[in-house]
Amino acid sequence: MSITLTLFLIVVGITLVITAWAARRTKTTVQFWAAGRTIKGWQNGLAIAGDYMSAASFLGIAGLIAFNGYDGFMYSVGWLVAYLTVLFLIAEPMRNTGKYTMADVLSYRMSPVPVRSAAAFSTVAVSAAYMMAQMIGAGSLIKILLPDLDKNLKPYFEWAIFGTKLDPSIALVGLMMMVYVIAGGMVATTWVQIVKAVLLMGGAILLSLLVLFYFNFNFLAFFDKIYSVKDKVTHLPFTSPGILYPYGKAQIWGIDKALVENVSLAWPSSSARPACHTS
Amino acid sequence: MEIGESLPRQPAAPTPPASGEAPAGAEVHWEGLEETDEFRQLVQARWRFVAPATVFFLAYYFALPLSNGLFPSVMRTEVIGHINLAYLFALSQFVMAWLLAYFYIRRAGRVFDPLAEKVRQRASRGR
Numbered sequence: 138m139s140i141t142l143t144l145f146l147i148v149v150g151i152t153l154v155i156t157a158w159a160a161r162r163t164k165t166t167v168q169f170w171a172a173g174r175t176i177k178g179w180q181n182g183l184a185i186a187g188d189y190m191s192a193a194s195f196l197g198i199a200g201l202i203a204f205n206g207y208d209g210f211m212y213s214v215g216w217l218v219a220y221l222t223v224l225f226l227i228a229e230p231m232r233n234t235g236k237y238t239m240a241d242v243l244s245y246r247m248s249p250v251p252v253r254s255a256a257a258f259s260t261v262a263v264s265a266a267y268m269m270a271q272m273i274g275a276g277s278l279i280k281i282l283l284p285d286l287d288k289n290l291k292p293y294f295e296w297a298i299f300g301t302k303l304d305p306s307i308a309l310v311g312l313m314m315m316v317y318v319i320a321g322g323m324v325a326t327t328w329v330q331i332v333k334a335v336l337l338m339g340g341a342i343l344l345s346l347l348v349l350f351y352f353n354f355n356f357l358a359f360f361d362k363i364y365s366v367k368d369k370v371t372h373l374p375f376t377s378p379g380i381l382y383p384y385g386k387a388q389i390w391g392i393d394k395a396l397v398e399n400v401s402l403a404w405p406s407s408s409a410r411p412a413c414h415t416s
Numbered sequence: 417m418e419i420g421e422s423l424p425r426q427p428a429a430p431t432p433p434a435s436g437e438a439p440a441g442a443e444v445h446w447e448g449l450e451e452t453d454e455f456r457q458l459v460q461a462r463w464r465f466v467a468p469a470t471v472f473f474l475a476y477y478f479a480l481p482l483s484n485g486l487f488p489s490v491m492r493t494e495v496i497g498h499i500n501l502a503y504l505f506a507l508s509q510f511v512m513a514w515l516l517a518y519f520y521i522r523r524a525g526r527v528f529d530p531l532a533e534k535v536r537q538r539a540s541r542g543r
Contacts, residue, residue: 207502211480214509218477221516225466357497364498377492378502384485 141282148336149313152329156317159325176327184327185223187334189216195337196274206363206375208382272314276307444539454538458531465523469516476512480505 176184194216201209236242240256280287290305297303317329352359366375373380382391449455484491484502491502 207506208484211484211502211506214480214506215477217513218473218509221470221473221513224517224520225470229462357499360498374498376498376500376503377488378484379488382481382485384488390481390485 139283139285142286145279145283145286151332152313152317155328155332156321156325159321159328162324176323180327180331183334184330187330187332187337190334190337191271196278197270201381205381206366206368206373207378208380211378212381272307272310275310276304279306279309445541446539449535449539452535452538454531454534458528458535461527461531465520465527469520473512473516477509480509 194213198209198213198216201212203209231239231242234242234245236245238256240253240260243256244252287306290309294303294305294308317325321329349356349359352362360376364374364376367373368375368380371380371383384390387394483505491505492500494500495504
């Protein structure tokens with residue numbers, strides 16, 4: 138058995154044990170939705186951090202920085218500042234209402250049926266878009282790290298739903314997430330997120346130290362190295378803003394001006410990026 | 417005081433009017449509580465901090481992409497080695513976020529929690 142498979146099974150084992158332990162403790166609504174209000178501040182902080190440090194930040198942000206340098210880093214700052222919105226405007230008022238979900242809070246003061254329908258619709262719409270990226274990311278990781286697992290699962294996925302074949306890795310990830318949440322409720326979800334946060338932060342600190350060790354803990358040498366990498370399209374050094382989000386005559390923050398004028402939405406993609414920049 | 421400390425106290429303190437009925441046993445006067453001076457003071461004290469803080473952090477945050485887009489040559493000015501203004505500004509966002517969170521927690525412990533305690537006393541005392 139390979140090391141990656143062993144590590145994978147250990148992590149899955151730990152999270153399943155947490156879920157089983159939590160499922161036995163969860164009996165009431167408060168316990169399911171709010172973990173019986175027994176989660177301490179630091180535990181909840183780590184869990185929310187774990188929620189943020191998902192496939193999106195570890196694969197997405199790392200990829201954005203690797204391909205676009207500074208602009209990828211600037212993108213990640215938005216996630217941090219968004220915490221303040223949660224702290225100032227959402228967390229305390231929400232807790233003070235004594236409700237469990239956003240829809241509960243809204244329907245307390247307003248007509249419940251339309252508010253709940255709107256809340257349910259937007260939750261499903263947002264989660265679908267968000268979860269798809271997350272699960273494809275996690276599924277791809279399993280495929281890269283454990284190719285044998287994906288190969289061995291394939292024979293069991295020889296059927297299709299509405300003409301679409303299920304991907305074994307992604308289906309496995311989705312199934313495990315459903316087990317965690319449905320069986321364990323908020324206690325398991327919170328503790329799984331705490332374990333994830335600690336593992337990811339530990340890994341990130343270790344990687345940062347290893348990179349700094351490579352540069353003999355010399356920050357300036359580290360930045361010299363980043364500076365020496367140049368973007369292929371804009372020819373800007375990787376420490377410079379404007380690689381992913383060019384701003385100038387034809388583009389505003391990476392979006393074509395023609396598209397903005399036509400009131401359409403366009404996201405910058407590396408393949409569609411014209412060779413235009415401000416400098 | 418830590419934010420987390422107020423959480424375990426929740427079961428002991430009267431739960432908010434979640435279902436619109438007073439908890440059994442305890443004499444809690446929720447009706448008209450929002451018109452008392454204590455409650456108004458709490459809400460005002462919170463907004464006096466939260467409103468300017470929100471305006472500040474939004475302005476400070478959006479200044480980053482705006483200045484990178486509008487004044488790229490200024491932001492590319494190198495300060496130490498190849499570390500430029502853009503990097504320093506982005507890193508200062510981390511300091512700003514941690515400082516604001518720290519100020520909020522300190523204010524919550526020193527001002528908001530005592531005021532909330534007064535509201536709680538008023539609620540159990542009645543009007």
